[in-house]
């Protein structure tokens with residue numbers, strides 16, 4: 057009797073278990089439920105397909121390999137493979153059962169989608185796959201020996217993306233597709249610009265600078281001549297990082313269509329980092345000149361505290377410019393007769409492709425500056441994106457709107473012929489700053 061009773065319990069228990077939890081890993085469902093934002097930054101739970109995922113228990117697949125709490129070693133990320141947990145819903149969707157599983161799924165989803173984005177603009181073979189990422193990585197800031205939180209970084213020497221713990225009450229960085237796209241772009245920048253630039257960029261400029269020194273909107277005095285290879289190298293590292301950060305923010309916008317994706321996780325950066333669409337009456341703001349940046353660096357005494365903050369600040373000028381190129385080009389059909397629409401991902405990809413095509417030109421002009429031990433010209437990005445052959449096709453109106461982004465002080469000198477009122481006098485050559493629209497009617 058006793059025996060029969062225990063068998064009954066055993067059978068009953070088994071039936072209960074199998075009724076609640078069909079083994080979610082046996083059917084290999086590729087559908088997952090995760091929070092995703094739209095182009096307005098509104099997050100909602102959606103069902104997505106992870107087409108490249110292998111085993112959902114380790115959340116590993118052709119797109120990404122993610123380790124939780126890994127240790128960063130000289131070889132890479134050392135740690136256990138994750139143990140993700142899911143419930144399989146009655147309609148075949150895998151629902152993450154805990155915070156770590158949810159983060160693993162969202163990270164995997166975005167890394168897979170970013171791969172698709174690259175494929176659509178012929179960049180599929182640039183980066184090594186699966187991408188290596190660390191979640192909840194414990195990192196210490198060498199500046200103040202404190203744990204780094206609420207951040208993400210790409211570490212080029214190991215080609216890994218590190219997500220540190222997020223301790224705020226906003227959107228976790230692991231679920232913020234825009235910030236993941238930003239970090240991902242650093243890998244592309246590193247590969248496409250080549251190892252020389254990657255090494256130059258990684259000069260140690262990590263410490264913080266006082267905010268008032270970073271205010272580049274104030275008028276500045278012309279600094280005394282700053283020369284010398286060390287100073288130029290520091291300036292160049294700051295500007296190179298500014299380009300990398302600005303272009304990465306642009307990439308976050310290309311991926312999400314959201315101007316404020318950074319602020320979704322880090323609201324205090326809304327003013328400094330958000331991109332915005334210019335209205336017709338707005339003028340694009342130009343980045344600071346070489347002299348202005350050199351002055352800021354001089355105020356920092358060249359002592360190594362040259363600050364990544366300064367790079368972010370300058371980078372935002374570039375991000376806002378790139379994002380607004382279609383606006384500045386007015387109603388000119390951007391590609392194949394399509395009028396640009398912010399919310400249309402295909403249109404944003406056209407812009408992304410334009411940037412990628414410009415990178416080899418940008419790389420060459422930066423390397424040229426290094427060779428000559430000169431400061432990188434803040435106008436290099438503009439001239440890389442718009443080579444002369446393209447500028448020739450602009451109308452006067454488009455040309456004037458776009459050239460507002462050029463830093464006048466840093467334009468090359470050109471000689472122009474000036475004719476005298478006296479018809480007998482020969483025309484004179486005078487040196488003046490290049491005006492890219494001078495010839496246009």
Ligand SMILES: [Zn+2]
Pocket residue numbers: 238239242300301304
């Ligand atoms: Zn960055």
